Amino acid sequence: MILFPAAMVVIYGVLFVMMPDKTSLALKSSSNIFLNMLMPLGLVFVLMILLNLLLKPTQIVRLLGKGAGIKGILLPAAAGIVSMGPIYVWYPLLRDLREKGAGNSPIGIFLYNRAVKPFLLPVMIAYFGWEYVGILTALTVLGSIAIGYSLSKLME
Amino acid sequence: MKIAISSDGPNLNATVGDKFGTSQYLLIVDLESGEFEAVPNPGASGQRGAGMQAVVLAISKDIKTVLTGYCSPTAYNQLKANGIEVLTGLSGAVEEVVEKYKKGELKAGMRAGTEPKSRRIKVDKSALVQATRSSARQFTILLPTLLGVVLLIGLFNAFVSKDFLVSIFSGNVALDTLWGACFGSILAGNPINSYVIGGELLKYDISLFAVTAFILTWVTVGLVQLPAEIAALGRRFALLRNGLSFILSIPIAIITVLILNLIGS
Structure with a gap:
C-alpha cells in the first residue's frame, strides 16, 4: 500500500534531477489538487466517524441475510451503501453468509451498491456537482437491482 | 463454574464488549465464589486470528459459558466443540448481564436490558473514541x-500532452464510454x-460519459x-457479476449524462 506513494516520491526525485522545471510544475499541480481536496476530506472524516459510530460490520452483514421481496433488495442495497473498507475485507464475510443460505441476488446487490459511498459524497460533489451525484447514485441503486435479478436468474 | 464476558473495561461496571474476539478485556467470573478476574483480551489488537486467541484463553481458563455481543462463526464453532456455551446479542453493563445469566433470564440472541442513564453517557463517550480511532485508521489506510x-496526476498534468489523451478518447460517445469502463x-x-482521476480527466476534455463509466467500473x-x-x-x-457490472456501466453512464444535459446542468 505504501509502495505506490513511495514509488511516486522516487520518480519525482529522479525526474527532479533530470527535468527540474517540469517536475516543479508537476509538484505544484499536485499540491493544488490536494489543497482543493482538504475541505471535502475533512467532511469525509467526520462522516466516517458517524458511520463507524452507528454501524458495526456484523450488523451490516446481518442485513444481507434477512428479508425476501422488497426487503431482500433494500436491505442488501443499504448494507452495500454503508459498508466501508476495501472489498477483500468483505469477501470472507460474504462467503460465510452464502454458506448460511444467502442468495446470489443480495450479494450481487450488496457488491454493486458499494459504488455509492455517502461518506465520500463531499469529494464527489466537489468534483462533479450535486445534480450529477444525485442522478448517478439513483441509477447505481436501480442498476444494482438489475444486477441482482440477472445474477439470480443466470446462476440457477 | 466460571463464565467469561467480553468487556470494554476491567471491572463489572464496564459494558459488554461488542465482539468476543476483539473486545478489550475478558472478565472471568466465578459464579460460586463471586470473584472475578479481568484478563486483557489477547485478540484486542484486532489482527488476523484474534478470535482464536480469545478461544484459547477461554479454554485454558476452564470457562463453561461465554457471554458477548457477537462471536464469529469460527470462534463460535471452536467454543462449542470444546463444550463451551455461547450466548450472543448481549449488551449493557457486565454486572447486569451476569445477574440475568444467574437468574436464567438469558437466551442466545437475546438482548440483556438497557443500562442506567448515567452509564449510557459513559458508553457513548467510549463508543465515540472507538469510532474516531477506527475512522483514523481507515483514513490513514x-x-x-x-x-x-x-x-x-501532477506528473500527468506536467508531462503528458493533451494530444495523447485525445488520441485515445476519440470523441465518439459509445467508444469513449467503453474505454472509460x-x-x-x-x-x-x-x-x-x-x-x-475522473475530475482531472474532465479538465482534459474527456467526455463525462467516459468518466462516469470509469467511476462506476472502478468499484463494481x-x-x-x-x-x-x-x-x-x-x-x-464472480465472472458473471463482473461481466454484468461492466456491461451495465455503459448504459448507466450514458443515461446519467443525458439526464444531466436534460435538466440543463
Missing part, C-alpha cells in the same frame, strides 16, 4: 494511496481516487481482485 494518485475495470481501490468491476472474488464466491458468480 486511504491517505497514502490518495497522495500517490495526486502525485501521479475498461480503464475503471483494470484499476481499483478506494472510490475517492476514481473521483480525483475489479480485475485485480477477481481471483479473491472467485475464491470467495465461486468462478461462475
Whole structure:
C-alpha cells in the first residue's frame, strides 16, 4: 500500500534531477489538487466517524441475510451503501453468509451498491456537482437491482 | 463454574464488549465464589486470528459459558466443540448481564436490558473514541494511496500532452464510454481516487460519459481482485457479476449524462 506513494516520491526525485522545471510544475499541480481536496476530506472524516459510530460490520452483514421481496433488495442495497473498507475485507464475510443460505441476488446487490459511498459524497460533489451525484447514485441503486435479478436468474 | 464476558473495561461496571474476539478485556467470573478476574483480551489488537486467541484463553481458563455481543462463526464453532456455551446479542453493563445469566433470564440472541442513564453517557463517550480511532485508521489506510494518485496526476498534468489523451478518447460517445469502463475495470481501490482521476480527466476534455463509466467500473468491476472474488464466491458468480457490472456501466453512464444535459446542468 505504501509502495505506490513511495514509488511516486522516487520518480519525482529522479525526474527532479533530470527535468527540474517540469517536475516543479508537476509538484505544484499536485499540491493544488490536494489543497482543493482538504475541505471535502475533512467532511469525509467526520462522516466516517458517524458511520463507524452507528454501524458495526456484523450488523451490516446481518442485513444481507434477512428479508425476501422488497426487503431482500433494500436491505442488501443499504448494507452495500454503508459498508466501508476495501472489498477483500468483505469477501470472507460474504462467503460465510452464502454458506448460511444467502442468495446470489443480495450479494450481487450488496457488491454493486458499494459504488455509492455517502461518506465520500463531499469529494464527489466537489468534483462533479450535486445534480450529477444525485442522478448517478439513483441509477447505481436501480442498476444494482438489475444486477441482482440477472445474477439470480443466470446462476440457477 | 466460571463464565467469561467480553468487556470494554476491567471491572463489572464496564459494558459488554461488542465482539468476543476483539473486545478489550475478558472478565472471568466465578459464579460460586463471586470473584472475578479481568484478563486483557489477547485478540484486542484486532489482527488476523484474534478470535482464536480469545478461544484459547477461554479454554485454558476452564470457562463453561461465554457471554458477548457477537462471536464469529469460527470462534463460535471452536467454543462449542470444546463444550463451551455461547450466548450472543448481549449488551449493557457486565454486572447486569451476569445477574440475568444467574437468574436464567438469558437466551442466545437475546438482548440483556438497557443500562442506567448515567452509564449510557459513559458508553457513548467510549463508543465515540472507538469510532474516531477506527475512522483514523481507515483514513490513514486511504491517505497514502490518495497522495500517490495526486502525485501521479501532477506528473500527468506536467508531462503528458493533451494530444495523447485525445488520441485515445476519440470523441465518439459509445467508444469513449467503453474505454472509460475498461480503464475503471483494470484499476481499483478506494472510490475517492476514481473521483480525483475522473475530475482531472474532465479538465482534459474527456467526455463525462467516459468518466462516469470509469467511476462506476472502478468499484463494481475489479480485475485485480477477481481471483479473491472467485475464491470467495465461486468462478461462475464472480465472472458473471463482473461481466454484468461492466456491461451495465455503459448504459448507466450514458443515461446519467443525458439526464444531466436534460435538466440543463
